[in-house]
Amino acid sequence: MGRYTGPACKKCRRVGMKLFLKGDRCYMAKCAVEQGRSVPGPHGGNRRPRLKDYGIQLQEKQRLRNMYGMREGQFRLFFHRALRARGVTGELLLQALEMRLDNIVYRMGLAPSRRAARQFVRHGHIRVNNIKVNIPSYKVKPGEVIQARDVKRSRDFSKAHLDAAESRGWPAWLNVDKNEFKAEVTHIPTREEIAPVVNEQLIVELYSK
Numbered sequence: 474m475g476r477y478t479g480p481a482c483k484k485c486r487r488v489g490m491k492l493f494l495k496g497d498r499c500y501m502a503k504c505a506v507e508q509g510r511s512v513p514g515p516h517g518g519n520r521r522p523r524l525k526d527y528g529i530q531l532q533e534k535q536r537l538r539n540m541y542g543m544r545e546g547q548f549r550l551f552f553h554r555a556l557r558a559r560g561v562t563g564e565l566l567l568q569a570l571e572m573r574l575d576n577i578v579y580r581m582g583l584a585p586s587r588r589a590a591r592q593f594v595r596h597g598h599i600r601v602n603n604i605k606v607n608i609p610s611y612k613v614k615p616g617e618v619i620q621a622r623d624v625k626r627s628r629d630f631s632k633a634h635l636d637a638a639e640s641r642g643w644p645a646w647l648n649v650d651k652n653e654f655k656a657e658v659t660h661i662p663t664r665e666e667i668a669p670v671v672n673e674q675l676i677v678e679l680y681s682k
Contacts, residue, residue, distance in 0.1 A: 530679035537671045541570050542587050552680050563673030564664045571662050575609035581656045582638020583621050583631040598627040613658050620655035
C-alpha cells in the first residue's frame, strides 16, 4: 500500500481528535474537529460505534501511526525494535518516533506539519552536524545539531513556521536557535515530555496477541 494522499482532516474526524496533520490550520477555528464535523462515511452523523477491546486497541494504534504519517510495515518495524530493546516497550516506541529526523524538523518549527517536514528533508534542505541528510526516518542522537540549509529558499520557507512554533513553545529537549535556524537535541525525551496523545500500552497489547 502506498502513501496516503487523501484528505488529512478525515483522519482526525475518524478518531475524534486532532492529529495535527494540516499544520497551522489545526490551530484555527476552521479545524474540522473544532467545528464538530461528523464522522466520515456514508452514514454520517456524530454517533460513533461502540468498540470492543480489539477495536479500542486498533484505533489507538491507528491514531499514533497516522499522527506520525507512517505506513503499517514501517510502524510495526519500530514496534519490534522497541520490543527487543531493554526498557518499557511503549515508552521506547514513543521515544523512537520522536527522535525521527522529520519529527524533529516539525517540532523545531522548520515545517508546519510532519508531512511537510518529511518533504523538506527529502528535498535536501536539512543538515545534521553540517552534513546533508535526506532520510526522514534518520534516528537523531542526543548532541546532534539539526539545521536548515543556508540558502534563501530553505530559510524563507522556515521563517514563518519558526515564529509560530516559538509562540506555541518548543519542547524542553530541544535547544533551538531561531536566528540560525538550528536546534540541538539535548537528550532523549522522557514520557512526561512527550504529549500524552495515546495510551501506548494498548498498542503493546494489540501487537502482543
